[in-house]
Amino acid sequence: MAITADHIRTTLTVYLDAHPEEKPDLVPVFDLLDTGSDITSRKEFRGHATVGAAIVNTDGRILHIHHRALNSWLLPGGHLESQDTSLLEAALRELAEETGIPADAVTSVGDQPIHIDVHPIPANDAKSEPEHRHVDFRFLFRTTADVRQLQTDEVTAASWRGIDTLKATLRQRIAAALPDTRSTALPGC
Template sequence: MIDLPITEAHIRTTLTAYLDERPEEKPDLAPALILLESGVDLTSRSEFSSHATAGAILAGPDGRILHIHHLATGKWLLPGGHLESVDQTLLEAALRELVEETGISADTVTPASDSPLHIDIHPIPANDAKGEPEHSHIDFRFLFHTDAEVGALQTEEVMDAAWRDPHSISDERLRQRITQALH
């Protein structure tokens, strides 16, 4: 089997299925739909109107959620990042990013679903060091479960990792989704 990178069709199908289940979010995600309709390549990191990213919401056996202390931003975030050519699906991209950033083995992680638990569009400030203007990420976030401990962190991007109560997540919609999914 030949590995093919994530396609626009996969992004469109994933986003459409997500909105079919959550039509109330269509106004928030309309910019992504407009970009898809206009032919913008959301799979390309060099597309600076917006591009897709994949995130992992990793729940431990006690229901706490793994956060990483991101080096570039100095913030505690959920694991995740940009799509790469080896990724065939958004779910695979989220798992790859989780494994890379936390050192947790992929075979100790189980996805809760093939569908994202949450999709969010958020602004990214300009990064002069990387030659990147201000843009936005369309972040497809997937829920995973594990009973594994954090391994060797990806020190180029991650300063620390910590398991935190889901109630510490500032995004209200994401916090509610996680809480509902874990109960």
């Protein structure tokens, strides 16, 4: 069964119980859900759900991928698929697709997102997509595995980087969840 609006609403509600200070950023997502918008569809350009995998290795470094279309370093992740049954499962699927790291080589740190980020995505003429918004549900994982096979049509490189390369909120959440990652921030990583 595909991810439902109820699953997304429940995930948002549980997340806001833990992080009420983020409510103003997420009210527009609830508004979309309240109007019946299908935010699981990448064709909902006012905002649609995506997933990300913040995956930490044994050295406390975070995996980044270089995204071909956006030409930037990001966490592994992407759009929901009809076969996904949960946001967590979708994040694991995207991680495996983009990096070749299988789900059985990964341990989830909790079953709820560590961060939800709403951000703009530029227009993509090749896909006939206007500028739009992603509601990115980011989950935290640990692994002893390394990148195996990149999804070269979307990813051009992968790199394990220090936690200091992440934006403040995500960096703070990971450091709180995994205290051993605090000391891995090396200059120039």
